[in-house]
Amino acid sequence: MAILKHFSSKNADYGAAEKYLLFQHDEFTMKPVLDETGRLIPREDYRISSLNCGGDDFAVACMRANLRYGKNQKREDVKSHHYIISFDPRAGTDNGLTADRAQALGEEFCREHFPGHQALVCTHPDGHNGSGNIHVHIVINSLRIAEVPFLPYMERPADTREGCKHRCTDTALRHFKAEVMEMCHREGLYQIDLLNGSKNRITDREYRAQKKGQLALDRENAALAAGGQPPKTTKFETDKEMLRRTIRQALSHASSFDEFSSLLLREGVTAKESRGRLSYLTPDRTKPITARKLGDDFDKAAVLALLTQNARRAAEQTTAIPEYPHTQKGRLREEKAAKTTPADNTLQRMVDREAKRAEGKGVGYDRWAAKHNLKQMAATVTAYQQYGFSSPEELDEACSAAYAAMQESLTELKQVEKTLNGKKELQRQVLAYSKTRPVRDGLKQQKNAKAKAAYRQKHESDFIIADAAARYFRENGISELPSYKALQAEIEVLIKEKNSGYNDYRAKREEYRRLQTIKGNIDQILHRSEPQRRKEQNHER
Structure with a gap:
């Protein structure tokens, strides 16, 4: 999968964005990491290029453009926009995605969707918090320095004019997400549907708070373990995550909205409905948290659908369930076990040892091939039996089908x-x-x-x-x-x-x-x- 994030910045120092891309920064405070002598530590691996800067440094080119058009001079002006395309960690091993290829895709995406803007495109092969996913940063000056054609995400004539500013509207962001999905399809990469939201909507702020809290909890548990005391808990949960868990527990037992509200009230959570939308107020807050900030599983439509399903299931359980005969019970249990048996993803082709010896392979390779063939022979027989084939001809028909x-x-x-x-x-x-x-x-x-x-x-x-x-x-x-x-x-x-x-x-x-x-x-x-x-x-x- 690939996801797209967007941040807007009012920082007039365009060099700060370049510094973040080139040097190591603390993942929580976002401050640069210094060595023993107080100098910045460069990142170990990255690819970076600039677009529409006319051979100048990105920061210098942006400041010259701002002065030429008289824009981005106020404190409250948005100076730059930062887009991040993060690819799935498996894209490198399973799909052959490299940092160079990701950099080329980022440059192509920038040229196609942000024409006329001065931009920095930088690829980092190491993911956030050691996740190992390749991701591309695209930083653009909010000011447009050239006339551009009317693109699908634009809504007014000013979006194409020279000297006007980029606007990241909801329409534009949906268009960019759709284009990222198209790019993943074209390149054969893992992807998810970015247009329909998510069951758990976790913002970047909540993600960083969870990581920071987990590190603090790990240090506390290490101190307790050193003193011979068992840890109280090993997983840190944010306030929103604890609220999600409380709501899910109530939803698993309730069959009506009144019952759902009463179960939440026992935990100190008040469920409110306003203008057809749900919100949840916890005891430590004065302002409720809307369902939109928690995820799609907690909005009104999803909650009512689950409550209706629970009510229907409760009504069905009141009827008597006929007992199956013992033999039929065993057959159903065997069928269920066969269906839930995980697929063997380690199955590989056997090696033709005679052909390899004819090619000049040595004794060491032949010994490895013999062991490899024995393992694959056992895995093949197991898979053959799982499919229920009774003859090679049935296997041929299954391949054709x-x-x-x-x-x-x-x-x-x-x-x-x-x-x-x-x-x-x-x-x-x-x-x-x-x-x-x-x-x-x-x-x-x-x-x-x-x-x-x-x-x-x-x-x-x-x-x-x-x-x-x-x-x-x-x-x-x-x-x-x-x-x-x-x-x-x-x-x-x-x-x-x-x-x-x-x-x-x-x-x-x-x-x-x-x-x-x-x-x-x-x-x-x-x-x-x-x-x-x-x-x-x-x-x-």
Whole structure:
């Protein structure tokens, strides 16, 4: 998965952002880490580049631009925007993502979505708190130094003009998240749906508070252990996390909202509803915490749905449940155990020792191959039995069925991608056509043909764009242009559909590869070659 974070800064010192990217900082205080001589400690590994700075230092280029346009001179002005794209820690080992590739993706993302802004793009291969995930920092000057085309996330003409400032609106952030998901799909990286929120919404502030509290608790437990005393607790919980746990405990027992409120009140928590939204007030606070700040599991719709489910389950449990016969009980228990048995992800192809010896492999490799084949033989037989195959021919049929399912899923995914690309192209043409509307209206105001010809020549580039968009609409049979919001809603729905389809395709592909591995190992165990299998199948017919 990859996630996107955004921070805005009012700090007039643009060099502070560059200093953070290049030198080590404390993860809690965000202050630079110094060595014994009081000097800054450089980060061990990073990639960094600047865009639209004209060969100058990033800080110098930003301050010159601010002075040239007379912007970002007040204390309350937002001076810069900081975006972070964090990739899954498994992306390096499973998908081959490197720091250089992540840096290239970050530069491409910056050029595409922040044109006209002076920017720093820096990639760190080491994640926060030693998590090891590759992440890319994109720091842009809030001021735009060049005229840019009207992009899908922009809402007003000032968003394209030179000398105006970048605005990170809710629409823009949703667009950026959708583009990050698209980038993960394109690069074959792990990803999650970033557009539908999260069950537990943990802010960066709460995350850092949890880490800081856990370190303090570990030090306290170490002191207790040194004194021979057992620790009271080993896991630190923030106030919001304790509130989430209290709400979940109440939800697990309540079957109505009144019962849910009374259970929370026993723990000192008051549940309030205002304007169709829930909030929770703890004894140590004067201002309630809204459900939106806790996560999607705690809003009104999710709470009422779970309470209804609990009430339905309680009603069903009042009816008598027939007892199964002993034999049927055992069969159901065996089926459940077979279904819940975890898949063996260590299954690998066996090595053809004769072919490797013919290639010149030595005795050491042959000994390793013999042990490897024994392990994979046992794993293959176990997997063969788990699937319930009774003959190699059933395995062949299962491989063919898995391949057909994978191809069907891929076809559906490609169709969704084609539709999505078409909607994006239509959105681009609609935006281009709407941007030229003032120029087209100006042509109607010209009084004679000579004035119209001079006007068209003066605004030739705009009319070329408008004519190209109109030609696109005619070729695709579009007589009435859809609105931007409607197109954006359709694109987001298609992105969600593509996200689900991609996950389905990946699961079916892994299943097909696993069956292929079992099939190859079974063929090697039984010494079945491809011509031999064809001969056996023809003989059976």
